[in-house]
Amino acid sequence: MSANFSFQRQASCSHTQARAGVFVTPHGIVETPRFMPVGTLATVKTLTSAHLEEAEAQMVLANTYHLHLQPGEDIVAGAGGLHRFMNWKGPMLTDSGGFQVFSLSKIRTITEAGVTFRSPRDGRIINMTPELSIQIQNTLGADVIMAFDECPPYPAEREEVVRATDRTYRWLERCIKAHQRPQDQALFGIVQGGVFLDLRRAAAEKLATLDLPGYAIGGVSVGEPAEFIHQIVKATAPLLPEDKPRYLMGVGTYREMAIAIASGIDLFDCVIPTRLGRHGAVLVQGERWNLKNARFRRDYTQLDETCPCYTCQNFSRAYLSHLMRSGEVLGYTLLSLHNVTELIRFTKRIREAILSDRFTTEFAQWLDSPPPQAAEPC
Amino acid sequence: MSANFSFQRQASCSHTQARAGVFVTPHGIVETPRFMPVGTLATVKTLTSAHLEEAEAQMVLANTYHLHLQPGEDIVAGAGGLHRFMNWKGPMLTDSGGFQVFSLSKIRTITEAGVTFRSPRDGRIINMTPELSIQIQNTLGADVIMAFDECPPYPAEREEVVRATDRTYRWLERCIKAHQRPQDQALFGIVQGGVFLDLRRAAAEKLATLDLPGYAIGGVSVGEPAEFIHQIVKATAPLLPEDKPRYLMGVGTYREMAIAIASGIDLFDCVIPTRLGRHGAVLVQGERWNLKNARFRRDYTQLDETCPCYTCQNFSRAYLSHLMRSGEVLGYTLLSLHNVTELIRFTKRIREAILSDRFTTEFAQWLDSPPPQAAEPC
Ligand SMILES: [Zn+2]
Ligand SMILES: [Zn+2]
Numbered sequence: 104m105s106a107n108f109s110f111q112r113q114a115s116c117s118h119t120q121a122r123a124g125v126f127v128t129p130h131g132i133v134e135t136p137r138f139m140p141v142g143t144l145a146t147v148k149t150l151t152s153a154h155l156e157e158a159e160a161q162m163v164l165a166n167t168y169h170l171h172l173q174p175g176e177d178i179v180a181g182a183g184g185l186h187r188f189m190n191w192k193g194p195m196l197t198d199s200g201g202f203q204v205f206s207l208s209k210i211r212t213i214t215e216a217g218v219t220f221r222s223p224r225d226g227r228i229i230n231m232t233p234e235l236s237i238q239i240q241n242t243l244g245a246d247v248i249m250a251f252d253e254c255p256p257y258p259a260e261r262e263e264v265v266r267a268t269d270r271t272y273r274w275l276e277r278c279i280k281a282h283q284r285p286q287d288q289a290l291f292g293i294v295q296g297g298v299f300l301d302l303r304r305a306a307a308e309k310l311a312t313l314d315l316p317g318y319a320i321g322g323v324s325v326g327e328p329a330e331f332i333h334q335i336v337k338a339t340a341p342l343l344p345e346d347k348p349r350y351l352m353g354v355g356t357y358r359e360m361a362i363a364i365a366s367g368i369d370l371f372d373c374v375i376p377t378r379l380g381r382h383g384a385v386l387v388q389g390e391r392w393n394l395k396n397a398r399f400r401r402d403y404t405q406l407d408e409t410c411p412c413y414t415c416q417n418f419s420r421a422y423l424s425h426l427m428r429s430g431e432v433l434g435y436t437l438l439s440l441h442n443v444t445e446l447i448r449f450t451k452r453i454r455e456a457i458l459s460d461r462f463t464t465e466f467a468q469w470l471d472s473p474p475p476q477a478a479e480p481c
Numbered sequence: 482m483s484a485n486f487s488f489q490r491q492a493s494c495s496h497t498q499a500r501a502g503v504f505v506t507p508h509g510i511v512e513t514p515r516f517m518p519v520g521t522l523a524t525v526k527t528l529t530s531a532h533l534e535e536a537e538a539q540m541v542l543a544n545t546y547h548l549h550l551q552p553g554e555d556i557v558a559g560a561g562g563l564h565r566f567m568n569w570k571g572p573m574l575t576d577s578g579g580f581q582v583f584s585l586s587k588i589r590t591i592t593e594a595g596v597t598f599r600s601p602r603d604g605r606i607i608n609m610t611p612e613l614s615i616q617i618q619n620t621l622g623a624d625v626i627m628a629f630d631e632c633p634p635y636p637a638e639r640e641e642v643v644r645a646t647d648r649t650y651r652w653l654e655r656c657i658k659a660h661q662r663p664q665d666q667a668l669f670g671i672v673q674g675g676v677f678l679d680l681r682r683a684a685a686e687k688l689a690t691l692d693l694p695g696y697a698i699g700g701v702s703v704g705e706p707a708e709f710i711h712q713i714v715k716a717t718a719p720l721l722p723e724d725k726p727r728y729l730m731g732v733g734t735y736r737e738m739a740i741a742i743a744s745g746i747d748l749f750d751c752v753i754p755t756r757l758g759r760h761g762a763v764l765v766q767g768e769r770w771n772l773k774n775a776r777f778r779r780d781y782t783q784l785d786e787t788c789p790c791y792t793c794q795n796f797s798r799a800y801l802s803h804l805m806r807s808g809e810v811l812g813y814t815l816l817s818l819h820n821v822t823e824l825i826r827f828t829k830r831i832r833e834a835i836l837s838d839r840f841t842t843e844f845a846q847w848l849d850s851p852p853p854q855a856a857e858p859c
Binding site for chain 1: 522523524526527528529530531551552556559560561566567568778779781791795796797799800802803804806807809810811813814815
């Protein structure tokens with residue numbers, strides 16, 4: 104690992120694989136476990152960077168695929184990079200675009216070289232390769248960049264997943280080779296393997312030998328039952344190096360984060376808090392409510408009296424319900440601010456519990472809870 | 482005027498009717514001349530109340546018609562009134578709903594009793610009368626409430642305008658009678674009369690005898706040429722009591738505010754700063770730019786280096802352009818924040834110029850400028 108990056112474990116749970124740590128990056132630290140808000144187009148939807156600071160966000164994501172299409176990485180670079188472009192002074196991470204290329208592009212051809220697809224923005228043909236993804240990410244300048252991977256759909260035949268997992272490894276080797284800024288950008292590898300635990304284990308072991316600055320588990324939360332995520336994490340995480348951060352991609356629900364932390368995961372991201380906010384849904388002390396519901400029309404209490412966020416400190420459920428019923432943008436902003444704050448606070452509380460070795464008792468509610476109907480795609 | 486309200490003139494321009502003053506209300510002062518942002522549904526679109534404080538908003542508007550339809554004034558009252566509902570601690574003003582009833586409701590019957598229309602929200606029949614408008618406004622609890630008036634369209638026959646102006650006066654008498662909270666809510670009368678200056682003068686003289694706590698000029702900015710607004714203001718404002726605040730409804734462009742101030746107007750409102758913001762347009766030092774324009778794609782300078790707002794202090798034109806091209810809500814918020822700040826600053830600068838008697842020299846650019854193609858409807 105470059106001298107600009109390090110991961111120190113601060114505490115371990117006596118009963119699970121959970122750990123509390125500090126991930127050091129050129130733009131500051133990330134205290135783990137930690138939820139990371141997603142700013143796809145260099146904006147965490149509806150929130151200012153001042154709001155993100157208030158929410159105590161540490162690392163913030165942006166997306167290579169989306170930023171390549173609009174405004175283009177050269178425009179971001181012209182501003183002095185992603186941090187300055189979006190005015191976020193803390194650590195940042197860019198997704199490689201792999202997931203989006205495979206899930207959002209309708210017309211595409213996958214070869215060993217890469218993926219050819221038509222830009223949904225202006226129709227031009229784009230050849231996305233491991234080299235181009237890294238080049239774009241080098242240009243964007245996030246602290247953590249992700250390997251370009253092939254993310255098989257769910258369900259998929261074992262043979263298809265084997266092919267994608269092997270290709271993901273070969274693409275990772277090309278990503279490492281293409282990476283021009285290892286001193287100030289940490290390249291994370293991504294474990295694929297679908298729902299086949301033996302493939303996941305083999306991929307994790309192979310990646311572990313590469314001494315990367317961090318590791319991610321990808322290709323989950325793509326429509327499979329939540330229990331599959333936990334089986335995958337349980338099989339994979341212990342095989343990844345203990346002294347490197349572990350990031351479970353696209354997962355951001357209370358229960359799934361708690362259980363994954365118990366398997367040794369450090370970092371999470373999900374668009375769920377802002378997406379829910381735009382639809383009137385709020386996360387309050389482990390529950391999900393829709394504020395458009397009639398019972399909130401005359402509910403003049405704070406949204407969550409235990410929450411320090413601007414929304415909870417200044418507005419009633421009745422007012423927020425009114426904004427959402429009226430389709431007012433301020434409602435999206437205030438609900439997103441609360442939801443992002445809430446998920447960050449949830450991982451902060453877990454971290455504090457691990458530091459005092461009370462994780463399994465304080466979060467038993469989540470660790471022992473029954474699986475949801477279906478995993479929420481992120 | 483109730484002891485809770487007063488208007489003190491602090492300075493007068495040597496060359497025009499312009500004046501600087503302080504309007505005292507139960508929730509604080511309004512230093513005039515001042516632009517007032519519009520929060521139709523108890524939200525200045527896309528902005529938090531913290532943003533409004535940063536923009537140095539003093540009096541903020543909300544709308545009786547819209548709030549009656551959603552969430553209903555009883556829900557606002559349940560929160561402790563409009564101020565607490567929307568978390569705005571400063572002075573507030575509610576429009577009577579007259580303008581909206583006449584401009585937004587398709588199916589309506591106007592009689593001496595009032596206006597019957599179908600709610601565009603849920604289809605129910607509403608009989609809006611002067612008494613009901615005042616009752617709703619008493620329930621909402623703004624510092625300033627407006628008389629329920631009949632606003633004739635432009636163009637309209639003289640006979641139709643005579644009828645509407647006479648009826649507006651009779652309705653005003655009913656509003657005064659219906660008003661239950663004169664101690665802590667100031668009822669402003671509205672001068673109508675269309676573009677007929679003799680009708681305007683007669684209406685203003687008649688209203689002036691009523692010793693109301695404030696006066697408004699309404700029925701302008703409804704599609705007529707901008708010069709008509711100035712003729713109306715010039716004919717009307719001098720006939721209104723000198724010791725009462727004068728409010729020109731629905732006007733909020735640089736030139737029109739400057740010229741109206743020269744005729745003795747103190748208060749303005751307009752949805753223009755937030756509406757422009759949602760369409761990518763910004764007001765910068767007297768100009769109007771559209772940030773979606775190609776020339777801003779790589780413009781890394783501040784939006785307005787002289788502006789103290791959060792947007793100008795933290796983001797480049799290139800970033801704002803990217804947000805607007807992407808349809809990102811954060812763009813609407815940041816542009817609205819700047820535009821509201823800019824119009825408030827414009828009226829603050831005029832106020833300072835009046836206080837030092839430099840208004841006509843410092844704002845000659847606006848006072849002598851040619852009329853725009855058409856008045857912007859607000
Ligand atoms: Zn909150
Ligand atoms: Zn500004």
